[in-house]
Amino acid sequence: LAGSRRQCPHGDRLPWRDLRAAFTEHGWTDLTHARREVAVDSRALVAAGVDDPHLRLDRYARITGRTDPAADLRLGLTHSPEPRVLDAFAADGYDLVLAGHTHGGQLRLPGYGALVTNCGLDRSRARGVSRWGVHTWLHVSAGLGTSPYAPVRFACPPEATLLTLVPRPGSPVRGTPDVG
Numbered sequence: 001l002a003g004s005r006r007q008c009p010h011g012d013r014l015p016w017r018d019l020r021a022a023f024t025e026h027g028w029t030d031l032t033h034a035r036r037e038v039a040v041d042s043r044a045l046v047a048a049g050v051d052d053p054h055l056r057l058d059r060y061a062r063i064t065g066r067t068d069p070a071a072d073l074r075l076g077l078t079h080s081p082e083p084r085v086l087d088a089f090a091a092d093g094y095d096l097v098l099a100g101h102t103h104g105g106q107l108r109l110p111g112y113g114a115l116v117t118n119c120g121l122d123r124s125r126a127r128g129v130s131r132w133g134v135h136t137w138l139h140v141s142a143g144l145g146t147s148p149y150a151p152v153r154f155a156c157p158p159e160a161t162l163l164t165l166v167p168r169p170g171s172p173v174r175g176t177p178d179v180g
Contacts, residue, residue, distance in 0.1 A: 031077055033062040044070065048094075049077035053085045054101060054119050060088050067093040073165065081140050083120045090133040096165075097138050102126045104142025108155040118147070127156075139163060 024030055029038075031049030038045050046067045050058035058078070067074040073096065076089035081099035089097045104127035105114020114126035124130075127142040144158040 033059045035063045037068065037071070043072040044068070045073050045075065046071045047075040047077065048089075050085060052079040052101075053082035054080035058082075058085055060085060064088065065092060069093065072167070072171070076136075080119045081121045081125070081138065086132045086136070086138060090136040094136055097132065097136060098141070098163075099138065100141045100143050102140055102142070103146060103153070104140075104156045104159070106146060106150060106153050106156055110155055114156070127159075 020030055029036055029047075031047055032051050033049070035046065035048035038047065048063040048067075050060055050063065052058065074094045076094040076097040078085050078089075078097065078099050080101035081097070086097060086099075101119055102114070102117045102121065105117060105123065107115045108126075109115065114123045117123055117126045121140070125138065125140060127140050129137060129139050132138040139161070141161045142156060142159045144160060146153055
């Protein structure tokens with residue numbers, strides 16, 4: 001997902017089309033308004049994404065529909081964790097939704113947390129992992145940058161998140177012979 005940085009009215013425009021073309025030329029899958037099913041080792045993965053809902057650039061209708069219940073992981077991607085899009089991912093059966101946009105709140109007060117999220121998400125979810133609905137996990141990364149309108153961070157260090165996904169307890173590993 002290219003995110004919203006290409007839409008900013010200040011400064012030089014980023015060459016996001018060239019960047020996207022270079023990435024896809026080297027095997028990257030662009031999930032902007034797309035859904036793909038892929039195999040990773042012996043696991044079936046469904047992944048889908050939408051453009052920035054904060055700027056109303058998302059077109060969820062292009063990816064809507066229940067996910068394959070047999071998939072080992074159903075992953076949703078969105079730049080901004082807007083509740084209407086998170087609700088749609090949850091209703092379609094996604095296990096995990098990854099988002100950014102909030103910069104973790106960017107300005108946080110110890111004991112209080114984020115002052116704002118700059119989206120429809122409540123302040124307590126400005127960064128980190130939480131549940132969205134009954135079955136969907138949400139991870140919001142604080143990211144590395146700042147807003148051009150407030151180019152500072154306070155009590156909110158930049159982060160690059162590395163998530164390690166493991167099988168659910170009791171879940172069979174496909175492709176592993178039964179040696180019983």
